[in-house]
Amino acid sequence: xxxxxxxxxxxxxxxxxxxxxxxxxxxxxxxxxxxxxxxxxxxxxxxxxxxxxxxxxxxxxxxxxxxxxxxxxxxxxxxxxxxxxxxxxxxxxxxxxxxxxxxxxxxxxxxxxxxxxxxxxxxxxxxxxxxxxxxxxxxxxxxxxxxxxxxxxxxxxxxxxxxxxxxxxxxxxxxxxxxxxxxxxxxxxxxxxxxxxxxxxxxxxxxxxxxxxxxxxxxxxxxxxxxxxxxxxxxxxxxxxxxxxxxxxxxxxxxxxxxxxxxxxxxxxxxxxxxxxxxxxxxxxxxxxxxxxxxxxxxxxxxxxxxxxxxxxxxxxxxxxxxxxxxxxxxxxxxxxxxxxxxxxxxxxxxxxxxxxxxxxxxxxxxxxxxxxxxxxxxxxxxxxxxx
Amino acid sequence: xxxxxxxxxxxxxxxxxxxxxxxxxxxxxxxxxxxxxxxxxxxxxxxxxxxxxxxxxxxxxxxxxxxxxxxxxxxxxxxxxxxxxxxxxxxxxxxxxxxxxxxxxxxxxxxxxxxxxxxxxxxxxxxxxxxxxxxxxxxxxxxxxxxxxxxxxxxxxxxxxxxxxxxxxxxxxxxxxxxxxxxxxxxxxxxxxxxxxxxxxxxxxxxxxxxxxxxxxxxxxxxxxxxxxxxxxxxxxxxxxxxxxxxxx
Numbered sequence: 001x002x003x004x005x006x007x008x009x010x011x012x013x014x015x016x017x018x019x020x021x022x023x024x025x026x027x028x029x030x031x032x033x034x035x036x037x038x039x040x041x042x043x044x045x046x047x048x049x050x051x052x053x054x055x056x057x058x059x060x061x062x063x064x065x066x067x068x069x070x071x072x073x074x075x076x077x078x079x080x081x082x083x084x085x086x087x088x089x090x091x092x093x094x095x096x097x098x099x100x101x102x103x104x105x106x107x108x109x110x111x112x113x114x115x116x117x118x119x120x121x122x123x124x125x126x127x128x129x130x131x132x133x134x135x136x137x138x139x140x141x142x143x144x145x146x147x148x149x150x151x152x153x154x155x156x157x158x159x160x161x162x163x164x165x166x167x168x169x170x171x172x173x174x175x176x177x178x179x180x181x182x183x184x185x186x187x188x189x190x191x192x193x194x195x196x197x198x199x200x201x202x203x204x205x206x207x208x209x210x211x212x213x214x215x216x217x218x219x220x221x222x223x224x225x226x227x228x229x230x231x232x233x234x235x236x237x238x239x240x241x242x243x244x245x246x247x248x249x250x251x252x253x254x255x256x257x258x259x260x261x262x263x264x265x266x267x268x269x270x271x272x273x274x275x276x277x278x279x280x281x282x283x284x285x286x287x288x289x290x291x292x293x294x295x296x297x298x299x300x301x302x303x304x305x306x307x308x309x310x311x312x313x314x315x316x317x318x319x320x321x322x323x324x325x326x327x328x329x330x331x332x333x334x335x336x337x338x339x340x341x342x343x344x345x346x347x348x349x350x351x352x353x354x355x356x357x358x359x360x361x362x363x364x365x366x367x368x369x370x371x372x373x374x375x376x377x378x379x380x381x382x383x384x385x386x387x388x
Numbered sequence: 389x390x391x392x393x394x395x396x397x398x399x400x401x402x403x404x405x406x407x408x409x410x411x412x413x414x415x416x417x418x419x420x421x422x423x424x425x426x427x428x429x430x431x432x433x434x435x436x437x438x439x440x441x442x443x444x445x446x447x448x449x450x451x452x453x454x455x456x457x458x459x460x461x462x463x464x465x466x467x468x469x470x471x472x473x474x475x476x477x478x479x480x481x482x483x484x485x486x487x488x489x490x491x492x493x494x495x496x497x498x499x500x501x502x503x504x505x506x507x508x509x510x511x512x513x514x515x516x517x518x519x520x521x522x523x524x525x526x527x528x529x530x531x532x533x534x535x536x537x538x539x540x541x542x543x544x545x546x547x548x549x550x551x552x553x554x555x556x557x558x559x560x561x562x563x564x565x566x567x568x569x570x571x572x573x574x575x576x577x578x579x580x581x582x583x584x585x586x587x588x589x590x591x592x593x594x595x596x597x598x599x600x601x602x603x604x605x606x607x608x609x610x611x612x613x614x615x616x617x618x619x620x621x622x623x624x625x626x627x628x629x630x631x632x633x634x635x636x637x
């Protein structure tokens with residue numbers, strides 16, 4: 001029950017913090033303006049071996065758990081880079097999980113070292129415009145051909161697709177109606193994002209300009225059988241294994257951004273003098289900040305609870321969902337309050353809190369909406385009838 | 389040659405130090421701790437000497453209790469080969485620390501001791517000098533450049549007047565200035581390797597040294613806050629105040 005860092009976890013947090021400190025407010029504000037991918041940051045993280053934190057030691061990773069990954073990603077998000085920094089490496093931390101668990105040795109050898117060393121970047125093609133969170137209704141299809149598959153379809157909200165070399169692609173190999181369960185008939189691939197067959201378009205969006213979110217139109221992408229993960233038709237189950245780690249990581253990223261915003265707001269409240277006293281001496285300023293501190297800490301404990309369950313191999317679905325919900329709300333509230341605490345200055349880019357507010361929003365929306373989490377908790381934790 | 393690098397665990401320089409309510413010292417409960425930055429410079433230099441073929445083994449040592457091991461693990465993750473923790477819960481003074489380190493340096497038969505020029509917590513700037521006297525070795529403090537050739541070393545020292553170049557005989561005790569180098573980032577695979585590197589723990593009492601403290605801390609106080617500034621209305625008024633009030637021109 002002790003969620004304080006052990007010596008190794010402290011070292012992970014400190015070491016990551018040091019790298020992040022090199023990339024200051026101005027670096028990230030500039031990338032927020034010009035929309036360029038933070039190559040230097042990504043390179044520095046890769047050079048330190050951090051991209052392999054959860055991947056097996058046999059392939060050059062560190063073989064650590066989601067708890068350590070969460071500690072790392074909290075430190076990344078709780079830096080000037082916020083969600084831009086986190087998202088530029090996030091996919092590497094949980095994305096390759098289906099390969100680790102269900103890929104064969106040849107595939108692991110072929111794919112994992114490149115990912116760990118940052119030579120190859122990947123993206124996640126799961127969500128589709130017409131399916132949304134109803135993932136079993138995706139329509140991207142992979143048809144058998146002589147030496148593999150031909151894929152047609154479209155994906156949306158595929159982060160980092162503009163830069164990615166590879167895509168983890170969820171497809172249908174048989175229609176939803178044909179299977180016993182709606183989750184049957186889905187097949188997972190990890191393959192080249194070949195621009196000859198894929199049109200990738202960046203979606204202009206609210207925050208995190210430096211890390212793109214894309215639509216991917218796939219027209220006859222040939223995929224060799226050797227790029228299929230596990231068995232045909234079982235892709236959805238494979239993917240499920242990485243969903244809880246993803247939720248836990250998004251949760252701690254929201255907490256990291258929230259803590260960063262809270263620290264900025266607190267500092268400003270101490271320094272800003274109006275009516276002859278620091279504004280932080282006023283309860284209307286300090287109480288909301290105190291609330292944010294409590295909410296962020298509580299969300300952190302829930303995230304650590306979920307990650308420790310996951311690392312012990314125990315079910316953690318509702319805890320991971322709860323952590324994501326609590327953290328998304330707490331992070332958003334903290335960033336909003338940071339802007340409000342700064343008054344007019346909070347609206348100015350040079351104080352950075354408006355950027356944090358724009359960046360934290362995605363943690364409420366993705367990878368699952370707060371409403372669906374509430375439905376899940378009502379059903380699974382409370383035993384109420386399924387509502388959707 | 390073996391190099392002994394002495395490191396100290398201190399309050400993180402990014403953290404604001406808070407004085408205990410009873411004024412007996414700085415409150416370190418739940419405070420973020422780190423390796424003294426100058427000690428990191430010392431270790432970085434040792435690593436570079438080893439990479440250049442001037443040293444075979446680097447031992448990182450610290451005197452302290454509790455979580456001193458964490459600081460030594462950081463040293464191992466940076467690249468030291470093994471660690472020695474001399475365990476005591478008491479906060480020792482520089483002379484006592486120097487006596488302990490002399491013992492370690494002799495036991496390990498090292499040819500060079502590297503330390504930070506001072507620790508950022510008590511700013512004593514004494515341990516390296518005392519250690520060199522106790523060992524009867526040469527000393528080079530505030531080093532910003534170190535070149536070792538055979539039984540001599542050429543050192544550039546950062547002194548108030550500028551840079552001083554000296555030559556010392558080996559073996560030597562050297563203390564690192566911030567400008568000596570830029571410490572490397574710790575890499576994750578090295579954090580993992582550090583877990584498997586040897587860490588010896590020696591009880592202070594087993595060394596049979598007189599480490600009695602000679603000083604008593606009477607009172608620790610926070611520095612006074614900076615007084616509010618004044619906005620003047622004209623250059624003339626500024627010059628007048630600088631001349632007659634502040635008396636600086």
